Amino acid sequence: MRRRSRMSLFLTGERQAWIFVFKCLLAFYLTAWLSMLLQLQQPATAMITVAIVMHPQRGMVLAKSFYRAIGTVTGSLFALLLMALFPQQSELLVLSLSLWVGLCSGGAVFHRNFRAYGFVLAGYTAAVVVLPAASDPHRIFDTAMLRVSEVMLGIVVAALVSDMVWPEGLRDVLQRTEREHYEDFMALARESLLGSIPRAQLEQAHLRCVRAAVQLEDLRASVVFEDPQARARSSRMRLLNLRYMAAATSFQSLHHLINRLERGHHGRTAQALIQLYAPVGEALAPAGSLAPRPLAARLDACEERLQVRAAQLRATLRQEPDLLLEFDSGATLLRRFAGELCDFVALEATLRDTQGHLPGASERVVFRRSNDRVAALIAAARTFFTMLGLGAFWLMTAWPSGTTAMLLATLFSGLLATTSAPVAATANTLAGFALGALASYVSAFVLLPGGDGFVMLVLGTLPLLMIGPYLTTRNATLPGVGTGYTLGFVLMLALKNPMTYESERFINEALASLFGLMVTGMAFMVIPAVVGTRWLWRRQMQQLRRQVQRAATAPMPGLLYAFESGHRDLFHQIVQHTRHGSASSRSLMAWGLAIHECGRALLELRQDMESAALPPDVRALAQQAVQALAQLYDEPDKARWTQADRAVECAIVRVCHSLPRARASCQPVLSHLLQLRNALRDDESALAPYIVGHADNRRA
Structure with a gap:
């Protein structure tokens, strides 16, 4: 049975992986075809966009696409401003661009979520627009318009493919996850009402609650992009998360109090509080349903019973004033927990029973993120000096492919700065990029020259390109390799309209890209990332x-x-x-x-x-x-x-x-x-x- 179960899980995982590979390839080639049909200058830019935003779940694709679009427009506007200020001062241009890219990298580290893509792309797009036009400032507007058009095309195609071809929505994942956390918390509350909980168990319960709250907020923030009903219910989902967190905190505080009373030889008070728990325990009893609607009604009926029972138990402690004070404190805490639990369950019932927009006003709640400014400043400084050094090297040597090295450093300095081991991540990405570049060389100079037309383009690249998306689905065992391979293949293939085949240029661009990645890795060694330190x-x-x-x-x-x-x-x-x-x-x-x-x-x-x-x-x-x-x-x-x-x-x-x-x-x-x-x-x-x-x- 175990072998069958493992085989079933393996086959399910493989099926999902190959569906993702198919969707990626469809988006790649559809983007390339539309780019050529619309006579865009660099279809590769649109294909790189697809490689960055594609995700097995469509909500994630839409969230990444939304912030990438904002970052692209922002970076393009800044590039126009930069070229207007320094059209003939290359040194000031590189200095200002390095500062901008550094700030964008710091913003990516500061936010850590999908907004980070917006910051990375704001820096990357500015570099993509400015650097090729540095020798000819008159091209800057056309270059900006072309880059924005190519990126937007990639975003639109990726979103459409993700939404229409075997769509895997986040809404069901959010509902399933939220209900699992609800049932887990109800089970914990039901099982622990009979007495004290060991501190180790409370610590694990706290850890599960923390992970659940953050996971629910992350899912909610992504699912609003794919589902209009989710957007209408977004504020209530946040309020539900708040009530979940509030009830969990009161639950933990109550059991801390009971544990302390028992350790401090105040067993009578602890037992009185445990007996006061009885109405809540009966509402959560295994014989009763944990379905939200009936449970909310039972918990609401507990309030009056708690007051009566508290008065009865209080009477047994009147002869000991100190114990009476402790009991009153615990009774207040218990009533707070019961009220918060009832509010949480009632809102859960409302969300399950009501479809679409929920009537009535809702509290305005915001999930506050705790971001570290110093870590962001360190990332900004590292990227600034990396870009400044590469820019100075480019200006001094007049290396035609120096801009390619700067572009790769711009992209990966921001993307990898949020990882706990950026040097290892850079090494994995570098290895994947080198393999992708080698595969791209085989396609560009062995398979493609003998064919003609778009169908031959697909046949000449498909067998090697599909390796990248598949490796991406194995990111847990090979982190960064799939992304590096895909970007290396697409970037080095450099589809253009019309296509050109120049082996010297290919090798020069490949060496420049690898050089940019190596400099990025060296920068992480000189100024280490602080994440995980x-x-x-x-x-x-x-x-x-x-x-x-x-x-x-x-x-x-x-x-x-x-x-x-x-x-x-x-x-x-x-x-x-x-x-x-x-x-x-x-x-x-x-x-x-x-x-x-x-x-x-x-x-x-x-x-x-x-x-x-x-x-x-x-x-x-x-x-x-x-x-x-x-x-x-x-x-x-x-x-x-x-x-x-x-x-x-x-x-x-x-x-x-x-x-x-x-x-x-x-x-x-x-x-x-x-x-x-x-x-x-x-x-x-x-x-x-x-x-x-x-x-x-x-x-x-």
Whole structure:
């Protein structure tokens, strides 16, 4: 059975791979035919566009095409401006072009998603337009128009082929992925309501939640390009993701509290909270359906039962005031989780039941990305110096093919800067490019000269060209080789209208292209990429801790979603380049949970402070606690931990003193302060090395 299953998976993968190969080849040759029919100067430019934007899923093709089109137009306009400013000053022209390409490369590293293609193409198109026209500025406008026309033709053909020939849409993938994450979270919530969860299990749950949230946003951002219904539902999908993240955070915080109470010998309070869980547990019980609509109705009915049950359980703890405070804090957290879970499930039900545009207003939510400016500046500087060096070499030697070397460096400096091992990626691309150039030579000088017409062009190139798209489907084992092969074949074949066969020019262009790639690899050695380095890991960890400072100081409107999404996006970046099971991985997991819990508690505390009429002394002490916690996470040490612990304790004492005369406003604030104190004194958290070891501070 296993052999059959493996064979079935293999055959399915091969079928999908060859469908992609067929679509790529169809788009290549259709683009070449239309380019020649429309008498465009360089059909190869349009074919290179197809090679860059093609993807097995049409949403990805449309997303890449959209940003590539924007980048192409932007680069062309900048090229016209550049030539207008420096028509006869080649040195200033190369300097300005190098600066522009460097900035575009930095923009690609900063954004990391499909917008990166727009930045790469803005730099590449400017170089494609400017460099050939440097010796004849009067050609600049015609060159710009031709390059834009060729690129747009490639984009249109790739989009049409992807959309009409065995289309593989992202909408079904998004729905399937979203439902899988929904069921996974519901199963976790159902299975864990019977008691405490080990910290290792909470860490893995947090990691799954982070990956799910980022994956859903990435899919949503791409599927809006292919489906009008997806565009109409886009804001609700983002809101669903927000509610998913909010419920997951409250779930983790609640189980942290139960774990701490049990470790701190407060078993009665922990058991009371577990019993308070019962209505939610019954709603999620295996006997009940996890279908969103009936589950939302059961969870909505839990609210009244939770209030009644909380009053009953609270009565059993009246003789112990300290336990009563901890129970009230946990009950508040549990009610928040139940409410957020109900909101999440209700919106899930609405999205499943409603097709097309959803009625009613929706919150404006934005998934905040955590991008590193220093990494982008380093990439910009590396590309700038690479282009400047190649440009100076070109001007000094008057090498006719020097512009080709600059074009290859422009393209791959931006594309490879986002990888964690750019030198290895450059080497793989270089190997693929060399193989593609060799195959192109065989086609151009052995197979094609003996034929005539477009059919012979297809027959003379098809057997060798199809290798590139197939290798692209094996990118996991041969990263970059397929892309390099395809670009090498198409670029070196250099289809023109009319076609010319010059072996000397071919060899010169091939050597220039390989030289440009080698210089790019050398630039990555001299100025290494920071992605995946220990330096960037430490920097990103500092940025991760500063998410607490953002939660403590940033303006409140939209802060909840900015914190939830920004923290997860940054955590996802770090975990991608952290070896699983290492000390760095354990440290990251511990800090991720601590930052998430503390930051969310600070958000809820600040919201209660703004909405409630607190006594002035309570407000002042609570604000001091917020500031002390922000300083602790910014630069953790024992002194700041002591200061934060003292500030939180003083605020708790003052709130308890004011509770009898202002219970309605002070009770929520007290609950969040107690949660923050428990998190501070958790001797299994990331803050454990900074905890001062006296008895009071060890109290859970």
